[in-house]
Amino acid sequence: MKTRAEPVTELACPQAKGSGTRAIDHAAALRAELEAPIHNKMLDREVGRGELDYEVYLRTRELLALQNRPNELVIPDELMFQVVHQTQELWMKLLSHEAVNLVAALDEDELGRAVLTLERMVRVLESMRTDIRVLDTLPPAKFLAIRRHLGDGSGQQSPGFNQLMVFAAGLERALSRLLGRRQATLEDVYGEAGAQPDLLMICEKLVDFDELYQQWLVAHYHLVRRTMGVDRTVNALDGLPSRVLVGRMTKPLLPALWEIRVTLTNRWSRAGGHAPGAPRCPFSGRESAGREG
Numbered sequence: 258m259k260t261r262a263e264p265v266t267e268l269a270c271p272q273a274k275g276s277g278t279r280a281i282d283h284a285a286a287l288r289a290e291l292e293a294p295i296h297n298k299m300l301d302r303e304v305g306r307g308e309l310d311y312e313v314y315l316r317t318r319e320l321l322a323l324q325n326r327p328n329e330l331v332i333p334d335e336l337m338f339q340v341v342h343q344t345q346e347l348w349m350k351l352l353s354h355e356a357v358n359l360v361a362a363l364d365e366d367e368l369g370r371a372v373l374t375l376e377r378m379v380r381v382l383e384s385m386r387t388d389i390r391v392l393d394t395l396p397p398a399k400f401l402a403i404r405r406h407l408g409d410g411s412g413q414q415s416p417g418f419n420q421l422m423v424f425a426a427g428l429e430r431a432l433s434r435l436l437g438r439r440q441a442t443l444e445d446v447y448g449e450a451g452a453q454p455d456l457l458m459i460c461e462k463l464v465d466f467d468e469l470y471q472q473w474l475v476a477h478y479h480l481v482r483r484t485m486g487v488d489r490t491v492n493a494l495d496g497l498p499s500r501v502l503v504g505r506m507t508k509p510l511l512p513a514l515w516e517i518r519v520t521l522t523n524r525w526s527r528a529g530g531h532a533p534g535a536p537r538c539p540f541s542g543r544e545s546a547g548r549e550g
Contacts, residue, residue, distance in 0.1 A: 288327065331406050334399045341391050348385045349417025352378055356424035363431040366438070368455050375462040382469035389476050393483060400484040404494070411495040412477070421470075425510035432463065432511075443517040460514055467510045474506035 294305040302309060307318035324339050355378050362371035395403075412418055436442065439453060446456045481487060481499055491499045509515050531537050 332399060332402050334395055335403050335406075337391065338395065338400075338403050341388060344388055345385055346415065346417045348381050348388070349415070349421055352381055353417070353420045353424055355381070356428060360427055360431040363435050363459070366435070368459055371459060372462055375459075375466060379462070379465050379469055382466065382473055386469060386473045386476050389473065389480060392480050395484055397484055404485075407494055409494045409496075411493045411497070413493075413495055413497070421510075428463065429511055429513070432460070435459070443513060444520065447517050447521060463511055464514050467514065470510055471506060471508075474502075478502045478506045 294303040296302075297304050300309075304312070307313070312318065323343065324336055327333075327336075330336055355374055359371055359374045359378070362368070362374055436446070436456070439456060441453055441456060443460070446453055446460055451457065478487070481502060485491060485499065487499045487502060489498050489500045493499060
């Protein structure tokens with residue numbers, strides 16, 4: 258059995274000016290205590306050496322060494338900046354993995370599995386949208402201090418973001434193949450007849466995913482706006498003006514699923530509706546769907 262870690266002694270600061278005693282640096286003492294292995298009383302083991310099964314499986318020693326150490330940070334806020342961006346990359350790695358599984362499910366006509374995979378992808382994007390807002394706590398002056406050390410780094414250089422663009426095209430092709438096998442068009446799927454509700458369910462889940470992707474971009478837009486400003490005179494580190502974000506955040510991944518709404522609305526007619534306040538016929542089933550609106 259490993260010996261228990263000795264309590265960390267509090268570190269003394271240099272003598273305060275005009276004082277006969279040395280002040281205690283409690284923050285430095287706490288940091289030293291946190292960086293040392295921690296004895297878990299329930300396990301009667303030390304956590305933090307990278308030897309326990311949890312640590313080995315998740316490779317926590319390597320994972321937690323991927324950030325700059327406290328004495329390497331340009332400002333304390335830099336750790337938050339780095340952790341949030343690394344977390345976003347991990348989430349996008351998972352999205353790419355699940356997108357491959359989703360294409361396989363669609364190609365194998367396993368639509369139940371496809372819906373479950375899409376639900377997971379939707380929840381990942383919800384997490385990404387929430388996580389990026391942690392960066393909203395970074396005041397402009399702090400961000401600009403960190404920005405000096407980023408080289409020409411920008412979101413366009415993100416491996417995860419570029420993979421997202423690639424797998425979106427793959428999802429669009431998989432949906433097209435599925436519709437082809439069913440001899441259906443998006444107009445058939447979204448029409449009032451509603452002949453293939455399972456296809457409608459898949460399409461609407463894809464819309465959920467695409468909508469959350471755009472909301473994530475909106476969150477990123479507001480992050481840029483509050484940290485460095487959005488204007489044609491403000492350039493990202495890669496040279497692109499921050500103004501381009503305005504158009505990008507409303508550009509969908511799966512445009513056909515949004516264009517079908519325009520098509521249906523442009524073909525819509527008032528004929529067959531009820532005047533406000535007029536008597537209405539009892540709902541008679543599918544043929545009445547879409548009458549109102």
